Amino acid sequence: MLVRxxxxxxxxLVGIVVTVLIIGLIVVITGILQTVYVPQWLExxxxxxMYIVSYQFAQLKNSLDLLSVIEQKNAISTYITLGTSxxxxxxxxxxxxxxxxxxxxCDIKISNDTDSYSFSLGTIRYSAENSYFVDQSYIFxxxxxxxxxxxxxxxxxxxxxxxxxxxxxxFTIINISSFEGKKNAGGYGTYSLYMEYMDSNYYTINDFRxxxxxxxxxxxxxxxxxxxxxxxxxxxxxxxxxDFGISVEFTGSLGNLILKVSEISxxxxxxxxx
Amino acid sequence: MNRINLRKLRAKLAVSEIIGTVLLLGIATSCxxxxxxxxxxxxxxxxxxxxxxxxxxxxxxxxxxxxGGEPLDLDTxxxxxxxxxxxxxxxxxxxxxSSKEDGVWSIGEKIIYPIEYDFDYxxxxxxxxxxxxxFSNSIVMTGITKIHPTCDVGVSLTVDQxxxxxxxxxxxxxxxxxxxxxxxxGAIIEFLLPEALSYVNSSIxxxxxxxxxxxxxxxxxxxxxxxxxxxxxKVEELYYNETTQFVVFLDGSKTYPIASSWQLMCNGLAHAxxxxxxxxxxxxxxxxxxxxxxxxxxxxxxxxxxxxxxTNDQSINNKINVLKGKQxxxxxxxxxxxxxxxxTVAESENFGGFNPDYxxxxxxxxxxxxxxxxxxxxxxxxxxxxxxxxxxAAIARDYFLDSLKMTEDKDEIDVIAVDPGPSNTPIDxxxxxxxxxxxxxxxxGTPPPEDDLGWPPAGTGWYRYVESWDxxxxxxxxxxxxxxxxxxxxxxxxxxxxLDPIIVNDESVLVLKxxx
Numbered sequence: 001m002l003v004r005x006x007x008x009x010x011x012x013l014v015g016i017v018v019t020v021l022i023i024g025l026i027v028v029i030t031g032i033l034q035t036v037y038v039p040q041w042l043e044x045x046x047x048x049x050m051y052i053v054s055y056q057f058a059q060l061k062n063s064l065d066l067l068s069v070i071e072q073k074n075a076i077s078t079y080i081t082l083g084t085s086x087x088x089x090x091x092x093x094x095x096x097x098x099x100x101x102x103x104x105x106c107d108i109k110i111s112n113d114t115d116s117y118s119f120s121l122g123t124i125r126y127s128a129e130n131s132y133f134v135d136q137s138y139i140f141x142x143x144x145x146x147x148x149x150x151x152x153x154x155x156x157x158x159x160x161x162x163x164x165x166x167x168x169x170x171f172t173i174i175n176i177s178s179f180e181g182k183k184n185a186g187g188y189g190t191y192s193l194y195m196e197y198m199d200s201n202y203y204t205i206n207d208f209r210x211x212x213x214x215x216x217x218x219x220x221x222x223x224x225x226x227x228x229x230x231x232x233x234x235x236x237x238x239x240x241x242x243d244f245g246i247s248v249e250f251t252g253s254l255g256n257l258i259l260k261v262s263e264i265s266x267x268x269x270x271x272x273x274x
Numbered sequence: 275m276n277r278i279n280l281r282k283l284r285a286k287l288a289v290s291e292i293i294g295t296v297l298l299l300g301i302a303t304s305c306x307x308x309x310x311x312x313x314x315x316x317x318x319x320x321x322x323x324x325x326x327x328x329x330x331x332x333x334x335x336x337x338x339x340x341x342g343g344e345p346l347d348l349d350t351x352x353x354x355x356x357x358x359x360x361x362x363x364x365x366x367x368x369x370x371x372s373s374k375e376d377g378v379w380s381i382g383e384k385i386i387y388p389i390e391y392d393f394d395y396x397x398x399x400x401x402x403x404x405x406x407x408x409f410s411n412s413i414v415m416t417g418i419t420k421i422h423p424t425c426d427v428g429v430s431l432t433v434d435q436x437x438x439x440x441x442x443x444x445x446x447x448x449x450x451x452x453x454x455x456x457x458x459x460g461a462i463i464e465f466l467l468p469e470a471l472s473y474v475n476s477s478i479x480x481x482x483x484x485x486x487x488x489x490x491x492x493x494x495x496x497x498x499x500x501x502x503x504x505x506x507x508k509v510e511e512l513y514y515n516e517t518t519q520f521v522v523f524l525d526g527s528k529t530y531p532i533a534s535s536w537q538l539m540c541n542g543l544a545h546a547x548x549x550x551x552x553x554x555x556x557x558x559x560x561x562x563x564x565x566x567x568x569x570x571x572x573x574x575x576x577x578x579x580x581x582x583x584x585t586n587d588q589s590i591n592n593k594i595n596v597l598k599g600k601q602x603x604x605x606x607x608x609x610x611x612x613x614x615x616x617x618t619v620a621e622s623e624n625f626g627g628f629n630p631d632y633x634x635x636x637x638x639x640x641x642x643x644x645x646x647x648x649x650x651x652x653x654x655x656x657x658x659x660x661x662x663x664x665x666x667a668a669i670a671r672d673y674f675l676d677s678l679k680m681t682e683d684k685d686e687i688d689v690i691a692v693d694p695g696p697s698n699t700p701i702d703x704x705x706x707x708x709x710x711x712x713x714x715x716x717x718x719g720t721p722p723p724e725d726d727l728g729w730p731p732a733g734t735g736w737y738r739y740v741e742s743w744d745x746x747x748x749x750x751x752x753x754x755x756x757x758x759x760x761x762x763x764x765x766x767x768x769x770x771x772x773l774d775p776i777i778v779n780d781e782s783v784l785v786l787k788x789x790x
Contacts, residue, residue: 014291018298026305040321047324047343133324134344147342151380154341219382 034090039132042084042093046133049084049095053126054147054156056080057138060124060193061145061157067197068143068174068262075196080126083188098127099191101176101183101266106141107214107245108173110259112207119261122176124193139217142173146220155220158227160260166234167255169208174262182267191268198263207254214245221246322412329403329417331389333424333775334456336403338385338415345378346407346414352385355402356421357393365405391423391456394494396771423772425454427461427495428779431765437787442509443474444786448765450492451500453776460771463490467507470761470788474506489768509761509788518559518633519579519619520757523611525640526602527567535743536601539639539692542747544594548587552754557583559758560624561590566611568602571646572654573610576600579622606640606663607655608710609648612670616677630679634686635757638710639746641692643702664702668709675712682713686734690753693741707737731756733783752787761786 056079063076082097102123109118124140137148143159160172177198185191213221218241225239225248236252325343329336336354340346348366355361365379373383389401398421405415430449438444448465452458466488467473473485480501481492492501522543526536547553547561562578577593580586615636620628644663648655650673655666671687674680689706707716717731738753740746766781767774774780 015294015298018295022298022301022305043324050342134342136342147381149342149381151345151376151378152382154339154382223382 038087038090038092041087043132045084045087045093046095046128046130049081050128050130050133050136052081053128053136053138057126057140057145058157060195061140061143063195064140064174064264065143065160067195067264068172068200068260071197071200071262073197075194077192077194079190079192081190082126082185085188093131094188095129095131096187097129098125099185099193099268100125100127101178101268103178103183107212108142109210109212109214110171110203110205110208110257111210111212112205112254113209115205117203117205117259119173119175121173122178124176124266140174140176141215141217142175142213144220144224146217148217148220153217153220155223155227158224161224161228163229163233163235163255167253169235169255169257170260171211171257172260172262174264177263177265178267179265185268194267196265198265200260200262203259203261205257205259208257209250209254211248212242212245213247214242218246321410322414323407323410325414327405327415329415329419331401331419331422334389334391336385336387336389336401338387338403338405340379340381340383342381345376345380346405347378347409348374349408350379350414351404351406351408352387353404353406354387355400356389357391357395357398359393363387389421389423391425391459394459395421395423396460423456424775425452425456425458425770425772426774426776426779427452427454427458427767427770428776429463429765429767429782430779431465431763431782431784433763433784433786436784438509440509440788444471444507444509446505446507446763446784448490448503448505449500450490450495450502452495452497453779455497456772457497458495458770458772459493460769461492461495462768462770463492463503463765464488464768465490465503465505465763465765467505468761468763470510471507471763472510474508476503476505478503509786516558516633517625518554518635518758519562519622519625519628520559520635521562521564521615521619521637523573523608523615523636523638523640524563524565524576525567525606525608525638525642526565526600526604527606527642528603537598538743538747540594540598542743542750544591545747546750546754547582547594548591549751550584550587552751552759553582554758555582555584555587557581560622562615562618562622563594563597564611564615564618565597565600565602566607567604568600569654570604571607571610571648571657572602572604573607573614574602574653575614575618579618579624581624605646605657606642606644607646607648608638608640608644608663608667609670610646610653610655611638612667612674613648613650614653616674619678628678630681633684634678634680636674636687637690637753637757638687638706639690639692640706641694641698641701643699643705660699660702664705664709668705671710671712680712682734684734685712686736687712688735688753688757689737690746691737691739692743692746693739701739703737703739711735711737731785733762755787756785759788761788 060078063078067076080099082099083095086092086094102125104120105123106121109116121142126138128136134149139146139148144155145157147154147156162170215221222239230237235250235255237248237250240247323344323346325346326341327338328341329338350365352363352365365385366374368385368387369379369383400418401421402418404413407414428451432447434445450463476483481490483490483503490503495501560579560581563576564573565576566573568574576597622628643660644667645658645660646655646663647658647666689711691701691706694701707718713735717736740749763784
């Protein structure tokens with residue numbers, strides 16, 4: 001009885017209350033970090049990863065262009081990083097992306113009044129599955145490097161297109177081929193793309209009147225044709241949207257077009273070359 | 275006793291409570307410090323939208339393109355510092371209607387801001403642009419670039435008389451016009467009178483003209499406006515004193531329909547050369563006449579090389595009269611003429627021997643297509659077809675240019691083609707225009723002669739097609755006057771503070787044909 005009188009109940013509560021308050025404070029801070037800061041970190045991290053992929057795709061286009069230019073039986077490997085790693089301590093934020101080689105995904109048709117030349121081309125497509133940043137895709141299509149995201153697409157790299165004597169056009173496109181089983185990769189990690197030059201064919205098309213491109217990326221191809229020296233040539237042309245892409249129609253005095261089609265085999269090859 | 279023990283006990287308990295609280299606070303402080311260190315030592319997240327925007331200036335428009343990342347609201351601020359002023363807009367003010375349909379500025383969409391150059395852009399050459407996200411109150415894009423205004427300014431030069439006489443006064447009218455949609459600042463026009471003309475006086479409606487260096491500082495020309503300058507000059511001297519080696523290649527082949535045509539041509543030539551008002555007789559011109567189409571496949575020197583003066587002009591006239599009866603009537607050995615002409619000019623001892631700094635003028639007169647193959651070192655060739663003959667002639671002409679070190683600023687090869695008549699193959703005018711006339715591109719004064727399009731030529735290297743030998747004989751004075759008695763005056767834009775995308779109207783040339 002005497003001890004109870006000496007140690008009153010409220011004396012013991014002080015420590016508990018302080019402990020509860022401290023734990024509460026920690027929980028609140030952790031909650032703020034998880035709900036406010038962590039998403040912003042993750043968004044920035046995913047955006048940084050997209051910049052890396054952008055650079056890697058620029059290297060990929062560079063390598064494909066080189067193979068097309070030198071026209072020799074050679075191979076080059078480049079690397080694409082899929083997904084982002086989780087952030088430390090919190091252990092969240094890992095993402096997984098896709099890399100695919102698509103066959104017959106883009107058609108280019110060039111025609112004059114009597115003949116028509118049609119090419120069905122394979123493409124390389126990287127798709128990000130981001131959690132916070134905008135989902136973006138990088139596409140290598142017929143020599144063009146395209147960035148696609150919700151709301152539209154733009155051209156990041158153009159295929160070779162040159163005009164001589166104000167009317168004669170040289171145009172180079174690249175067809176990507178692959179083997180079954182080596183066309184897809186998905187998940188997290190860095191994957192190699194093994195690119196091997198196969199062949200190049202040249203076509204001369206006199207008095208060409210149409211260049212039709214079947215594509216999902218009309219705006220990028222429109223930027224491409226508007227960015228060529230066509231506007232400084234003596235050719236009259238009009239760019240129109242079609243049901244499945246765009247069409248460039250030439251009128252008035254026509255020119256000749258030399259088309260180069262380079263065939264390059266690309267394989268997503270973890271372990272393939274061993 | 276009991277009271278003392280209770281006090282001690284309470285004191286001990288109080289001390290424990292304090293120590294416990296202090297320890298708990300210490301633990302809490304440590305934990306917070308660790309969290310603080312881990313959290314705040316990392317870079318703070320950027321709350322601004324992550325977006326990539328590129329900017330360019332094209333044709334007086336600032337173009338900002340969304341190149342991926344998060345879309346921006348239409349009320350995003352767009353701030354420009356240009357011409358010493360700060361201008362603030364919303365993104366939606368300069369997006370096209372289709373881009374605004376989704377309510378955001380997203381990938382591939384462009385802000386197109388037309389720059390109004392209503393300021394002195396030579397004083398304010400920089401443009402700064404900021405794009406500010408209102409929500410996060412942060413700058414999502416900033417950039418500084420040099421502005422490069424685009425403007426088309428054209429010049430025009432006219433004269434009150436194209437065919438003055440020596441010591442006449444001529445009035446040049448110079449006009450500079452702004453054809454673009456911005457004010458044109460900093461245009462400097464060059465109009466330097468050649469030695470044959472002396473400056474008398476001038477009147478100007480804008481800017482200042484310095485007659486000693488020929489520069490006209492126009493100042494600013496407003497949209498759609500023009501500035502004029504009138505210059506009075508006196509015709510002083512002709513270019514008779516310029517040392518010139520003049521070679522005439524005459525086609526004596528048998529494609530002449532009748533021998534009288536050859537005689538007609540010789541008459542015209544003799545008359546022109548003997549006329550001092552047309553052909554210099556002051557020891558400044560060395561004349562050589564070479565006929566090709568002689569001995570079937572050869573070329574031959576008929577007259578010269580001889581320096582023409584007042585004492586020998588009659589003898590030259592006599593020699594040309596003798597030439598009337600010496601038509602070769604062979605094949606068209608054009609290449610042989612070039613090889614022979616090259617050696618003749620190079621080996622001439624007149625004027626102290628050949629000097630590439632002398633002016634060399636070649637006039638080729640033909641009425642058919644080359645059909646003889648000739649090789650270097652030979653003045654005779656092998657009969658062939660027209661394709662190979664023309665190819666051989668082009669090769670010989672190129673050799674001629676290289677061998678005599680001819681330069682575009684003073685030397686020339688001109689061609690007069692005479693209609694060969696209906697019974698002969700038409701002349702390959704394109705070949706003569708592009709492969710024989712030099713320098714290129716040539717001035718083609720044909721057709722139609724009656725309109726004199728492109729004639730007189732504004733520079734060296736010209737081609738002229740005439741319908742008949744009668745016309746040739748009548749026109750030869752004019753051709754020689756074009757070669758020897760011309761004064762070329764040039765008005766051109768020397769510098770501007772803007773880019774001029776249309777260069778075709780940046781220069782205006784007049785050629786005066788002067789009579790003594």
